[in-house]
Amino acid sequence: MDDISTGILFSLLILLLVISGYFSGSETGMMALNRYKLRHLANQGHRGAKRVEKLLSRPDRLIGLILIGNNLVNILASAIATILGMRLYGDMGVAIATGALTLVVLVFSEVTPKTLAALYPERVSYTSSVLLQILMKLLYPLVWFVNGITNGFLLLLGLKVDNVHDGKLSSDELRTVVNEAGGLIPRRHQDMLLSILDLENVTVEDLMVPRNEIAGINVNDDWKSIVRQLSHSAHGRIVLYRDNIDEVVGMLRVREAYRLMMDKNDFSKENLLRAADEVYFIPEGTPLNVQLLKFQRNKQRIGLIVDEYGDIQGLITLEDILEEIVGEFTTSISPTLAEEITPQNDGSLLIEGSANIRDLNKSLNWVLPTDGPRTLNGLILEHLEDIPENRVSIRVAGYKMEIMEISDNMIKLVRVLPSRLKKTG
Template sequence: MDDGSSLFDAAFWITAAAIFLLLLFSAFFSGSETALTASSRGKLRAQADKGSTGAQIALRITEDNERLIGSVLLGNNLVNILATSLTTALFTRMLGEGGVALATLVMTLLVLIFAEVLPKTYAITNPETASARVAPLIRVTILVFAPVVSAVRLLVRGLLWLFGVKTDPNSQILSLRDEIAGAIALGHSEGSVHKEDRDRLLGALDLSDRTVEEIMRHRSQIEMIDIDSSPEAIITQSLASPHTRLPAYKGERENIVGVIHAKDLLREVDRLLRGANGRLRAIGDLKVMNIARKPYFVPETTPLDEQMRQFLRRRAHFALVVDEYGALRGLITLEDILEEIVGEITDEFDQDEGAPLKRTEAGDYLVDGAMTIRDLNRAMDWNLPDEEANTVAGLVIHEAQMIPNEGQVFSFHGFRFEIAARQENRVTMLKVRPAGAVGGAAAAIPPKG
């Protein structure tokens, strides 16, 4: 065996220095991977907008996560394997065959502590700052390893294809919208986001997934003006109505010929009364069709975000909703869409219709049958499905496959529904409460008595 002076020669120190340098590279690659994958692209964009060059580079290299991860893993494995090989050779030279086990133990501890846990802990504490710092060097690494990473990607996809797995390099596991919605829901569950803020933010995100049909006022609830009525009756109806705009029909309610705006009507009345030949009897000469605006019709399948853009572009607040056959289904206003984001908007002219949701002494919730499932879910933090019906009454009718009678009780989706009131074929009031058992199919209980 060599003496001590020959063991600690120049080769020993060069090898030790190389191992130390490789461990630094390993720590760099490990920390960079954690920082770049954990960083928020939104925060990086904010830093880039403030002039951070590192954040701009980080945004560019994280656009292709597959290439980024492949390059970082390739670099990390290269330096780890090389460091382990050099350490094994060094300890074997010092201790003989027994140095292999000791080299394995030493490298495991060094890599675990200084090349994995330590850099990743630092990176995860402030990933955006760390990403901006390492991004320039990682970009060089990606360019150097690009040919090898591309070959590995082709090989991996080929192997997956053999097992029937098809990959799409342009697909994202979660869309940006889903990531935002998930972050908001998580923030609410952790207490950092208030319920009202969560409802508003999620309401804005959901506009693209919802259609006009879901929130429109049904035609049975639309207040209309008969264009053939006397001018006095039309003026009286317009003044008594809580609405500024009223559809005008001729003959049948389906035949909408215009929209009467209260301000247009007031201007015309003012002209007749205070004009050059103004007199009170001139009200009888009022031609309502002369002031009626052209009705604006929209399909019931229009997404809410698109309809809001159309309202803003046309500088309109009111539209009539028709189905695929052109038949009138209802109406929608810009306020209806905004209420999906900010909640109910009321003013001094709105009629007090009472709360659509009340708690009874028995613990049930008295729910208006016309209340939408979405509003009930938002108010109570429930999760009733709204794919097949828009209103609570519609959900019960859909599940029961019948128009239930007053007093009937149904249990489905983990809730108990009791029909509290019915008018003709409409379920107007229900008692709802969470049930003990969760089920999918409707189970009907005959009415009492």
């Protein structure tokens, strides 16, 4: 080193600091990459993305290569800085060189390149991957040796390098990705994607038409009554039963009944029963994502939900599940949530007791409990443990409610006061 001029040593030191910055920036850029965007670009044939993806397939080797290079460069830079310090300042030069080099390395070889790489990881990674790929081939024996020692030490600690996370996202992680997509995905599409993810957490009972609201015809009624019910039906399909809804005999398409009406000779109770389709039963507790696939597989659009004893609990259609994903259809016959809520001038809300709790939470950003009854009427009755005879003011889950109307052992209308509405809004 004594034969090398001070100018050349300064040049070598600057070059080593640049190389150190290259390794530092490359490490941060590689680790800061969006792996899903990288995979997408690699599948599209992007050369830089392919190189980076190959290097990241074994992150232990990549990190080993970068750290070997960075440490070798930094140690060599420290030696040169010490020589320069002693030449310029004598024995005090060692301390001066150490302090000055630490500051320079920190600013120009660590913080600056790493910050730049964190801001522009794609540009840094795709460019640096060219040289890193070459270095990996040249220094592979050394990298393999160092990684062998490191992996052996990790193995003693009970850790296996091969057990690398495969990059698959859980449902909750996928929700976070969708929520943070921002303007990349329209809000409406984000809501639909989140609704699809939520299907596995919702069962058919949460969306079903309750047993007492199922449109059906008792085939044991007199013929004129049956014809009148068919003529005034607002539904596309009607349940046919004998005396009790649990004694279902078929699911009749109303248009098929109209076809029979056109031919008076064929229009009879026997032919009506013969034209009815076989009933499709659904066990209670079936998640919506499972039932959606079952509807598709069995080529069905409507089913009756039964409990463990075979009793009818409700009815659900394919459209009900699709509405859970895309929102309510304008052609829906059943009342919408907007029709069940009437805002008042004082800020309170008049809500029908049949309103679904999940829909209220979703639409109004409330936090009413959903692990029990599914309607507001059921929630209040569970809270009171009795059917009130007069108007009663109560507080349920922090929401102040006033029962306004009771009929047929059911709470028909509830007024929710604005005290809690302001807190949740």
